[in-house]
Amino acid sequence: MKIKLCLLFGGKSAEHEVSLQTAKAVIKALDLTKFDIDPVFITKDGEWRKGASLSAPVEDVKELQFGQQSEVSPAEAMTNVPAAPGATYDIVFPLLHGPNGEDGTVQGLLEVLNVPYVGNGVLASSAGMDKVIMKNLFRDAGLPQVNYTSFIRSAWEQDREVSYLKTEEEIGYPCFIKPANLGSSVGISKCTNRAELEAGFEEAFQFDRKIVIEQGVKAREIELGVIGNDFPEVSVPGEIVAKKDFYDYKSKYVDGDSVMVIPAELSEGLTEELQRMAKKAFQTVDCSGLVRADFFVTEDNQIFINEINTMPGFTPYSMFPLLWENTGVAYAELIEKLVQFGIGRYQEKQ
Ligand code: ATP
Ligand code: MG
Ligand code: MG
Ligand code: MG
The missing domain is CATH 3.30.470.20 (ATP-grasp fold, B domain)
Known part of the structure; x- marks a missing residue:
């Protein structure tokens, strides 16, 4: 019996393109005599689009960027229901990075749908x-670990000076400021003085309502x-x-x-x-x-x-x-x- 696999890729994240490249490589590596692969493309806007089952590897990621007519709901995409009523996948492989993919949200949906999936569960992901x-x-x-502290945006907005002083006292320079919920180094700054610290707070808070600051090593x-x-x-x-x-x-x-x-x-x-x-x-x-x-x-x-x-x-x-x-x-x-x-x-x- 072939394993029915649903591959999820793309996504509303800074790592959208990386995910597409990865999907192409994973499809190429999977043995099509052992796996039936249904590809599901999530656009940068968060629309779910389902392609036809794959019978051969794809040459170009463009082949994986399905058009609007293939739009489906997330639940339909991951349970295979419209194609064959009641049918479900043996496994869903969420090849997604960052928020809305790596953070437990998609994993929660898969739990609710009762479909097995590759990788971490809800708790570990989030x-x-x-x-x-x-x-x-x-x-x-x-x-x-190195010393660290964290702030939420509203506290910083209320009294920025207190946030900076607390950071200088507890962490000092050099330090690294990071949005709490990202990856790929997006929004991260290394700070060696007060001016850089202030700029680093501004930068990281553009990506998240919570930031972490660590001692630089x-x-x-x-x-x-x-x-x-x-x-x-x-x-x-x-x-x-x-x-x-x-x-x-x-x-x-x-x-x-x-x-x-x-x-x-x-x-x-x-x-x-x-x-x-x-x-x-x-x-x-x-x-x-x-x-x-x-x-x-x-x-x-x-x-x-x-x-x-x-x-x-x-x-x-x-x-x-x-x-x-x-x-x-x-x-x-x-x-x-x-x-x-x-x-x-x-x-x-x-
Ligand atoms: P990814 O998930 O892609 O690995 P990320 O966005 O989660 O990255 P980190 O791995 O935390 O970010 O940090 C990115 C890079 O910044 C590190 O690989 C390292 O080069 C540097 N860096 C982060 N924290 C520190 C630190 N405390 N001291 C020295 N360098 C650091
Ligand atoms: Mg890292
Ligand atoms: Mg990381
Ligand atoms: Mg990451």
Whole structure:
């Protein structure tokens, strides 16, 4: 029996284009003798459009940007109901990043519809999307982090000076200001003085009503992949060597001027410690399916966890799949494993 899979991609997010590229790569990797794939494109405006079942890989992402006539409701798209009454998918694969995709909202809809899906559930997705909640959970679990504080927009608007003074007192310079609920470094600033701090608050509050401010560290950036459900497996560590001051949006997607070193050159002891912490982070946020855990490692080998990403970049050239390839799990096999973890998690709940 073929596995009926619904692939969700695009989305109302800054990472819309990345998602389309990823969808194309995932379709190419899936064995069409084992999978029936129904593609669902979410436009930048948030409209859901469903394409015909795929019988061959697509050559160009344009083939995945279906026209208006294929518009369906989210529930119809994910249950396959209009095509065949009562039919549901074996698995839905939400290849979406950022708000409305990676944050538990789509996952909640899938729970209500009672359809199995790839990746993290509602709680892990939403807790992982909100950097303040995530950091509070890591703190409770005893995972080492840099100092941080957070503000909501209304408090800042009431008395900006108090917010700045509190930040300078508790965090100091350099610091990083981030919108609480984003990814891809969107809205993030590094601040080394009061003027930059004020500009950084303004910038981050354009993207979110809540921001987090962290102590800046001079450190190597190491990332690890975790997959599984109750018994997660951890990949080898990889390092991002950014040529810029920090790994910002431009160096991620525009210039591509950062290099990945996999496996990262680290002692056996540090590697094991990072793998232990990555697994602990996965379990702390009650993750399932997959996570990429991002760390800082300082010159004197201190480790700090930076964040987890519950739907990490997933093109064949992204860190997460490359980490697994270097751990012995090729791209196509990784996708099949994620599908099986999704089905397994659903069955366990029943
Ligand atoms: P993504 O989800 O794409 O990994 P993000 O938007 O969630 O990114 P972070 O990973 O938190 O953002 O930060 C982006 C980058 O900013 C980091 O990769 C790092 O280069 C730099 N950075 C963030 N926080 C700090 C910090 N406390 N000290 C030093 N550098 C930092
Ligand atoms: Mg992130
Ligand atoms: Mg992200
Ligand atoms: Mg990151």
